[in-house]
Amino acid sequence: MIRLxxxxxxELVRTGFKLILGQQSDMQVVGEAASAEEGLHLIRSLAPDVALVDVHMPGxxxxxxxxxxxxxxxxTRIVVLTVINDARFPRRLLEAGALGYLTKGCAANELLTAIRQVADGRRYLAPDVAQQLALATLDGEGSPxxxxxxxxxEVAMMLVRGKPIFVIAEQLHLSPKTVSTYKQRLMNKLxxxxxxxxxxxxxxxSLIEPRAGASSPK
Known part of the structure; x- marks a missing residue:
């Protein structure tokens, strides 16, 4: 039994996952968390085999x-789920230690395959992501x-979505001064x-999708 x-x-995303996973005879959802902090606590206390983790969360x-x-x-082995479908960002996640990478738009069968493969100690990449990673390696592509x-x-992605410094600070549990420092540092690097x-x-x-009619960040 794979404990998840x-x-x-x-909450809607977690509910959808539970509906899919609850139908599998070899899988059991043993807990759920609405934040990474809570997730880390449950990983320590429940020791699940696999954790499905959203990449972007407050805090x-x-x-x-x-x-x-x-x-x-x-x-616990980590499968990261995100809406981002680009090779360069998943590489950062894989370097962090995630064994699996999926986009939230993946099919249910792909989700189940990824869980079983990661639970077995093997890495799983969504096919399109694996192809992009291979091509990037062959072409010598890099990303700033x-x-x-x-x-x-994380701060960069929140900034380009138009979130003010004080809102980012509140959601990440940081001071506005610290967020401003991150902002200046990342802009200097880029x-x-x-x-x-x-x-x-x-x-x-390809880290964000152009939004037609959306107001530009200032």
Whole structure:
């Protein structure tokens, strides 16, 4: 029996996963968490075989959760789920120690395959992501975003979605001054002067999708 933990701040997403996983004779959902902090606590107390972890959550990110599980040498294996479908960001997640990477738009059968493979100690990448990673390696492609830390990446993505500094600070449980420092640091690393340029760079590297009619970040 594969014991599973669901870590996602959207209740509807967790409910959908439970409906799919509850029909499997070899799987059991032993807990769920609405934050990475709560997820880490449950990983320590329940020791599930596999945790399905959303990458973007208020407070601790899914990347940081993965890194903490690895550093603590906990037995739980991580499958990361995100809406981002780009090779360069998953590479950062895999470096953090995740064994699996899926987009939230994957089919139910692919989700089940990934869980079983990761539970068996094998890595699973969504086929399109695996292809992009292979092509990037062959072409020698790099991404400027790979030089960002997990927190800098998270702040960048919140900034280009138009969230003010104080809102980001509240959601990540940081001070506005700390968020401003992250903002300046990531913009220096990426060599962009404003959030519009940052958004264009992220679009160019498929980290966000252009939103028709959306207001530009300032």
């Amino acid at each position: 933990l669901l870590v996602d701040d959207h 601790m990110s899914g990347i940081e959760l993965t890194e903490r599980v690895i550093r603590a040498q906990l037995s 975003f790979e030089q960002l830390s997990a927190r800098e990446m 060599e962009v002067e404003n959030l519009i340029a940052l958004a264009h760079l992220m679009e160019a590297h």
